[in-house]
Each structure stands twice: as C-alpha cells, then as structure tokens.
Amino acid sequence: MEPKATLKLVHDEENGTRRTLEKQGYHFVGLHKHSAVKTCFWLWKSIRGEGNCYKGKFYGINAHRCVQMTPSIFCNQRCVHCWRPLEAFTVGRETKLKKQPIEWDSPEEVVEGCIKEQKRLISGFKGSPKTNRNAFAEAEAPKHAAISLIGEPTLYPYLKGLIQEFHSRGMTTFVVTNGTNPEVLREISPSQLYLSLNAPNESIYKKVAHADYWSRINESLAEMRAKRGKTRTVIRITCIEGLNMVSPEGYAELLKRANPDFVEVKAYMHIGYSRKRLPREAMPSHSRVKQFASEIAEQLAPASNYKIVDESEISRVVLISNRSLERLRLF
Numbered sequence: 001m002e003p004k005a006t007l008k009l010v011h012d013e014e015n016g017t018r019r020t021l022e023k024q025g026y027h028f029v030g031l032h033k034h035s036a037v038k039t040c041f042w043l044w045k046s047i048r049g050e051g052n053c054y055k056g057k058f059y060g061i062n063a064h065r066c067v068q069m070t071p072s073i074f075c076n077q078r079c080v081h082c083w084r085p086l087e088a089f090t091v092g093r094e095t096k097l098k099k100q101p102i103e104w105d106s107p108e109e110v111v112e113g114c115i116k117e118q119k120r121l122i123s124g125f126k127g128s129p130k131t132n133r134n135a136f137a138e139a140e141a142p143k144h145a146a147i148s149l150i151g152e153p154t155l156y157p158y159l160k161g162l163i164q165e166f167h168s169r170g171m172t173t174f175v176v177t178n179g180t181n182p183e184v185l186r187e188i189s190p191s192q193l194y195l196s197l198n199a200p201n202e203s204i205y206k207k208v209a210h211a212d213y214w215s216r217i218n219e220s221l222a223e224m225r226a227k228r229g230k231t232r233t234v235i236r237i238t239c240i241e242g243l244n245m246v247s248p249e250g251y252a253e254l255l256k257r258a259n260p261d262f263v264e265v266k267a268y269m270h271i272g273y274s275r276k277r278l279p280r281e282a283m284p285s286h287s288r289v290k291q292f293a294s295e296i297a298e299q300l301a302p303a304s305n306y307k308i309v310d311e312s313e314i315s316r317v318v319l320i321s322n323r324s325l326e327r328l329r330l331f
Contacts, residue, residue: 016267020085021073024272026150027121028073029113030105037069037114038149039121047125047139049132054195054312055174058262058319059190061190064122064139067171069114070149071156074102077178078210079198081240081282083272084150109162111145111169118142130146148176148194154184163190176236179220180213186223195224197257198240200250208244221258233260235297241284245292252299255306263306265293267316286316293318 009215018028026036042053046063057060075084105113122139123129145166147153154177156162168171172191179185179195179211195217199205204213224233235258268274270283284292293308297320300306310319 021150026073027117029117030109032103032105035069035071035101035105035113036073036149037067037117037121039118040068043068043122043139047122047132047135048128048130049135053319054315054317057312058264058310061144061174062138064135065142066144067114067142068146068149069110069149069152070153071110071159072106072153072313073151074155075150075152075178076155077152077213078181079178079208080210080243081198081238081268081274083269083274084196085273086329091093103159107158109251111165112160114171116146116231122135127233142171144172144174146174146176147190148174152178154181156200159184160187160288162187165244167191171211177220178209178213182216182219182223185227186222188228189231192234192259193224193227194234194236194264195220195260196238197221197251197254198209198238199244200247200254204244204246208240218254218257221254224258224260228259228261233258234260234262234264235260236264236266238266238268239284239289239292240278241282241288243282245284247290248295249299251296255296255300256303259327261322262295263293265289265296265318265320269316284316286311286313289316290318293320296320305310 022028025038027032027038028036040063041261042051042063043066045051053061053063056063061102114250119140122136125136153159153175163173163175174194175188175190176191176196179197185193197217198208205214205217206212227233235255237251267284267286267289268282269277290311297306298306305322306320308318309321311317
C-alpha cells in the first residue's frame with residue numbers, strides 16, 4: 001500500500017523540540033521516529049492498585065494494560081488548548097517553513113516498537129514494594145492501544161493496517177481524531193472511534209484550532225453516523241472557559257449529525273505548552289463542566305434518549321449517552 005500523497009513536514013531537529021518531548025516522557029520508536037509511546041499518570045496509579053483513569057470508569061479499560069501511543073507526532077491544526085509545542089511537528093498546505101518528505105514505518109514495525117518500549121518503561125515497577133504483583137503481570141501483556149498520545153493519527157497513511165495489527169495481537173483500540181480526514185475514517189474500524197469537536201460553529205472553531213477544515217469535520221460527523229453499530233463512537237468536547245463554552249444548541253445540532261454512542265464533555269487542563277496560550281482561568285471546574293453538559297443534553301433530549309450517565313470529578317469529565325449503563329463496559 002502506497003501513501004495517497006507525500007506529506008511534507010516542519011521538522012527542525014536543531015531547535016531541540018524532539019529532545020524537549022523526550023524530557024517530557026515521550027519515547028520515539030521505529031526507524032523514522034514519527035511514532036511515540038508514553039506511560040501516563042494513571043498507568044502508574046493502576047499498576048500500584050491505587051486507581052484507574054476515567055476511561056476505565058466509563059468503558060472498562062485497565063490503565064496498566066493500556067499502551068498510549070501515536071503513529072504520527074504531526075498535526076494539521078494548532079489548537080490553543082494543545083499541550084504540545086505548536087512550533088514543531090505541525091503540517092499543512094500553507095506552511096512556508098523548512099520542509100522535507102516523511103518516510104513511514106510499517107504498522108508491524110510501529111506496533112512492535114511500541115509494545116517493546118512499553119514493557120521497557122514499566123520494567124522499573126517490578127522491584128518497587130508499591131507495585132501490585134498481579135497488575136504488573138497483566139501490564140506485561142497489554143490489551144489495549146490508545147492511539148491518542150500526540151499529533152493526528154489519520155496523517156499516518158497506514159492507520160487501517162496499524163489498527164488491524166493491534167487487533168491481530170488480541171488488543172482493542174481507541175482512535176482519537178480531529179476529524180479533518182473523513183476519507184480515513186471511512187476506511188478504519190477501531191474498537192472505539194473518538195472525534196474531538198471543540199466548537200459549536202465555524203467561527204469559534206477557527207479561534208480554537210487556528211485551521212480551516214470545518215467542512216471536512218462536518219463530513220467526518222456524517223461518517224461517524226454511518227459507523228454506528230459497527231464501531232463504538234464517541235464525540236469529545238474539550239471545554240475552554242471564555243472561548244467555546246457557548247451555544248449548547250450548536251453542539252447539539254452537530255451531535256445529531258453524528259449520532260454517537262457517547263459524548264464526553266471534558267474540561268481543558270492547564271498543562272504543558274497550553275499554559276503559554278491560555279490563562280489558568282480557562283480551565284473550568286467540574287461543576288461548570290457538568291452544568292454545560294446538562295445544557296447540551298437538554299438540547300439533545302427532545303429528539304433522542306441522550307442523558308448524563310456517568311462522571312469523573314478528578315478528571316473533570318461528564319459522560320452523556322443514549323445507551324444503558326449495563327452496555328457501557330464492553331472491553
């Protein structure tokens with residue numbers, strides 16, 4: 001399979017961006033270093049038997065058995081709330097910065113590299129008295145891949161094959177996309193498909209994403225509707241106080257186009273490079289998120305069975321669904 005087009009990238013090794021990401025815990029894998037894996041806070045907690053992430057609460061994922069990875073550190077948007085450095089690894093048709101073509105590793109190479117690196121990263125837990133022995137043994141045989149670490153995974157030309165490779169190893173997959181490549185969504189069948197929808201209309205989208213893909217995002221919403229019943233679907237709304245926590249009716253209209261199984265309404269978190277762009281006050285409280293989620297659910301309610309079914313206060317996220325609670329945890 002050949003890529004449909006050669007992607008160009010902004011990739012300046014001299015500015016130390018890659019080294020900066022490595023210091024932040026990103027571990028690059030594969031020959032061409034466009035893929036990365038990183039252990040998260042909740043993996044540490046879970047492997048010690050001290051708790052699980054909200055995805056575990058909502059969907060039954062064990063954080064200590066989850067490989068958090070990306071096959072593409074590049075992104076085609078410049079979202080103000082993103083924790084990564086926007087100056088690096090940003091791609092787009094309009095860029096006039098230094099360019100060079102990408103060479104891509106195969107799905108087999110990416111998956112093998114990520115699993116191998118994950119096992120190396122958790123090896124230090126083996127000797128800790130705080131480690132839960134059963135959890136550590138399970139962690140050495142990961143069962144889930146969260147394709148959501150950094151960048152936009154649909155820019156990787158072999159995403160369909162990557163998902164199939166994880167599935168062939170008995171693993172489930174979550175894919176998180178910004179919805180800018182609907183033709184890719186048409187091809188893939190992960191265990192669960194997320195679409196980040198961070199604006200109720202085009203004008204706010206441009207303020208949040210600093211990109212011009214609104215029509216493609218709307219096309220992706222339609223693709224999600226078509227996948228209903230084939231792949232579990234989720235729309236994630238990242239709430240930024242003073243910017244996009246407006247027009248619940250606008251979000252509701254977009255959600256109706258996608259008809260997702262779940263809607264996650266989650267607070268923007270004031271971390272990483274986003275702190276250079278947004279004030280701490282842009283991070284809403286859990287109560288504020290819950291209020292906004294209720295307003296969206298109310299706008300959906302007249303024509304659907306959507307309602308709030310769960311929440312995680314520590315992660316400041318509320319789950320809306322039109323499915324019964326007993327059907328949430330399928331993994």
